Amino acid sequence: xxxxxxxxxxxxxxxxxxxxxxxxxxxxxxxxxxxxxxxxxxxxxxxxxxxxxxxxxxxxxxxxxxxxxxxxxxxxxxxxxxxxxxxxxxxxxxxxxxxxxxxxxxxxxxxxxxxxxxxxxxxxxxxxxxxxxxxxxxxxxxxxxxxxxxxxxxxxxxxxxxxxxxxxxxxxxxxxxxxxxxxxxxxxxxxxxxxxxxxxxxxxxxxxxxxxxxxxxxxxxxxxxxxxxxxxxxxxxxxxxxxxxxxxxxxxxxxxxxxxxxxxxxxxxxxxxxxxxxxxxxxxxxxx
Amino acid sequence: xxxxxxxxxxxxxxxxxxxxxxxxxxxxxxxxxxxxxxxxxxxxxxxxxxxxxxxxxxxxxxxxxxxxxxxxxxxxxxxxxxxxxxxxxxxxxxxxxxxxxxxxxxxxxxxxxxxxxxxxxxxxxxxxxxxxxxxxxxxxxxxxxxxxxxxxxxxxxxxxxxxxxxxxxxxxxxxxxxxxxxxxxxxxxxxxxxxxxxxxxxxxxxxxxxxxxxxxxxxxxxxxxxxxxxxxxxxxxxxxxxxxxxxxxxxxxxxxxxxxxxxxxxxxxxxxxxxxxxxxxxxxxxxxxxxxxxxxxxxxxxxxxxxxxxxxxxxxxxxxxxxxxxxxxxxxxxxxxxxxx
Numbered sequence: 327x328x329x330x331x332x333x334x335x336x337x338x339x340x341x342x343x344x345x346x347x348x349x350x351x352x353x354x355x356x357x358x359x360x361x362x363x364x365x366x367x368x369x370x371x372x373x374x375x376x377x378x379x380x381x382x383x384x385x386x387x388x389x390x391x392x393x394x395x396x397x398x399x400x401x402x403x404x405x406x407x408x409x410x411x412x413x414x415x416x417x418x419x420x421x422x423x424x425x426x427x428x429x430x431x432x433x434x435x436x437x438x439x440x441x442x443x444x445x446x447x448x449x450x451x452x453x454x455x456x457x458x459x460x461x462x463x464x465x466x467x468x469x470x471x472x473x474x475x476x477x478x479x480x481x482x483x484x485x486x487x488x489x490x491x492x493x494x495x496x497x498x499x500x501x502x503x504x505x506x507x508x509x510x511x512x513x514x515x516x517x518x519x520x521x522x523x524x525x526x527x528x529x530x531x532x533x534x535x536x537x538x539x540x541x542x543x544x545x546x547x548x549x550x551x552x553x554x555x556x557x558x559x560x561x562x563x564x565x566x567x568x569x570x571x572x573x574x575x576x577x578x579x580x581x582x583x584x585x586x587x588x589x590x591x592x593x594x595x596x597x598x599x600x601x602x603x604x605x606x607x608x609x610x611x612x613x614x
Numbered sequence: 615x616x617x618x619x620x621x622x623x624x625x626x627x628x629x630x631x632x633x634x635x636x637x638x639x640x641x642x643x644x645x646x647x648x649x650x651x652x653x654x655x656x657x658x659x660x661x662x663x664x665x666x667x668x669x670x671x672x673x674x675x676x677x678x679x680x681x682x683x684x685x686x687x688x689x690x691x692x693x694x695x696x697x698x699x700x701x702x703x704x705x706x707x708x709x710x711x712x713x714x715x716x717x718x719x720x721x722x723x724x725x726x727x728x729x730x731x732x733x734x735x736x737x738x739x740x741x742x743x744x745x746x747x748x749x750x751x752x753x754x755x756x757x758x759x760x761x762x763x764x765x766x767x768x769x770x771x772x773x774x775x776x777x778x779x780x781x782x783x784x785x786x787x788x789x790x791x792x793x794x795x796x797x798x799x800x801x802x803x804x805x806x807x808x809x810x811x812x813x814x815x816x817x818x819x820x821x822x823x824x825x826x827x828x829x830x831x832x833x834x835x836x837x838x839x840x841x842x843x844x845x846x847x848x849x850x851x852x853x854x855x856x857x858x859x860x861x862x863x864x865x866x867x868x869x870x871x872x873x874x875x876x877x878x879x880x881x882x883x884x885x886x887x888x889x890x891x892x893x894x895x896x897x898x899x900x901x902x903x904x905x906x907x908x909x910x911x912x913x914x915x916x917x918x919x920x921x922x923x924x925x926x927x928x929x930x931x932x933x934x935x936x937x938x939x940x941x942x943x944x945x946x947x948x949x950x951x952x953x954x955x
Contacts, residue, residue, distance in 0.1 A: 453636030457930045460892025465926035469644040553911050587764030595759035
């Protein structure tokens with residue numbers, strides 16, 4: 327019992343060391359908290375209804391009533407940017423969760439059994455990687471139909487190879503570990519060993535992969551809706567808001583596109599910093 | 615020695631075949647994954663029963679999957695990529711007509727990125743924890759977080775609307791100019807060939823903002839890789855030996871360290887190119903650039919599936935070719951590749 331709490335204490339100490347060493351990570355963690363808060367409570371704290379139009383109050387620059395100004399239909403940009411957090415984050419989290427589960431299942435079996443399983447999984451990820459990924463996502467959405475669900479599937483598919491590769495590499499170095507042998511000696515089946523022994527051990531590098539991947543997933547989904555796929559107007563989503571505001575940039579109404587774009591950038595920046603921070607925590611050797 | 619290199623190059627070329635095959639299989643699946651009856655989609659909205667039946671025959675939709683795939687492959691090989699519904703012309707023709715515009719933009723963007731990122735990465739690696747290193751780190755983290763379409767719009771706002779330095783972000787050439795006589799399709803090169811200095815300057819002016827947008831996006835991974843591999847090379851034994859033998863700093867840096875560090879950077883360029891082909895679509899939309907990306911977006915909006923799938927396939931084949939070229943260059947220049955095999 328004391329030994330476990332010792333280990334726990336060491337971990338907390340290491341965590342605090344990383345935090346103090348790198349104030350940027352503290353910043354990233356607080357930003358992450360804010361984003362999650364907005365995604366959960368966003369719809370209740372917006373000052374205006376993000377979908378309510380107001381024909382008498384269109385294209386107003388930022389002022390005290392409308393912090394980020396209003397758009398061409400008189401909707402409050404501030405409320406829309408906040409309300410969009412949930413949809414953007416929702417798309418990215420679902421896509422990353424999908425590719426995490428399917429990718430780890432594929433990667434674990436490839437790394438554990440090797441042979442044909444490995445060859446098929448490897449060939450499959452190589453084939454996906456042979457496409458420019460954003461272009462492949464466009465093609466998938468075009469073929470499966472233009473809906474938000476298909477944006478999620480497309481983003482999940484193009485991220486699959488990254489998870490499969492990490493899971494495969496991490497599993498294959500643990501395949502012959504002592505605890506795997508002893509579990510087998512106790513009569514556990516392969517599936518059981520994978521699920522209860524190997525998978526928990528490869529979780530830390532997989533978590534790093536998730537947070538490094540999250541920002542890229544958000545960017546991808548926003549890019550797809552920027553070109554008119556998935557999310558339909560009037561829904562508030564950062565990519566489509568930038569697309570709607572793009573027409574007003576050359577006439578000087580910058581607030582329509584700049585604020586949602588900045589929110590998108592900040593969210594991606596936060597996840598990338600977090601990924602770097604987590605990697606330092608999990609794998610200090612790869613610190614750059 | 616030479617023949618063994620040739621064999622290696624041949625082996626690389628052969629290794630690309632499975633990728634090409636995989637790409638074709640996936641694009642075949644994508645054309646058949648359309649919800650409902652693909653024949654109805656490819657025939658278009660205006661088609662009557664007869665022409666739908668004709669399309670069904672042409673695509674072989676009434677036969678087995680394997681037969682359909684073989685028909686698909688032979689159609690592709692004969693240059694029959696289908697007909698674009700929105701323009702009524704063959705997809706290959708449409709893509710080829712727009713490819714030079716996209717290539718010009720992508721290549722200039724990539725060149726710009728390499729020209730900035732590589733020296734930056736080298737400087738950062740030789741002066742760890744200096745201000746150059748910090749700038750490099752900031753650029754690397756910020757660069758991967760920038761949505762390209764947002765950077766593009768931001769640059770338009772600053773340099774077109776506020777400062778008025780850049781021309782209006784609409785297309786490859788201001789409407790005041792005529793496009794130069796077509797030789798390569800690259801306006802900058804064509805105008806130089808025609809000896810038209812004014813058009814050259816005008817087309818370059820249109821290129822600056824979109825190319826900078828792409829470069830900002832591509833900068834980060836290149837600088838990161840250059841810095842990391844330079845750090846690795848500089849701390850290796852042969853550099854220590856070179857230093858101990860009294861070679862000058864410049865010789866060590868350029869001949870010994872950089873040459874060894876350049877190879878991983880070259881490999882990264884393949885990945886960067888993949889991202890650039892995607893980012894290109896977004897940048898083309900922002901700047902109304904008449905390239906294949908804009909064509910694909912128009913096709914997507916118009917549900918013109920043959921055009922979209924043709925675009926995806928063309929991009930994938932282009933990407934396979936780029937990777938192959940990089941691999942072949944690596945095989946020819948790097949003596950260590952032979953040892954790996």
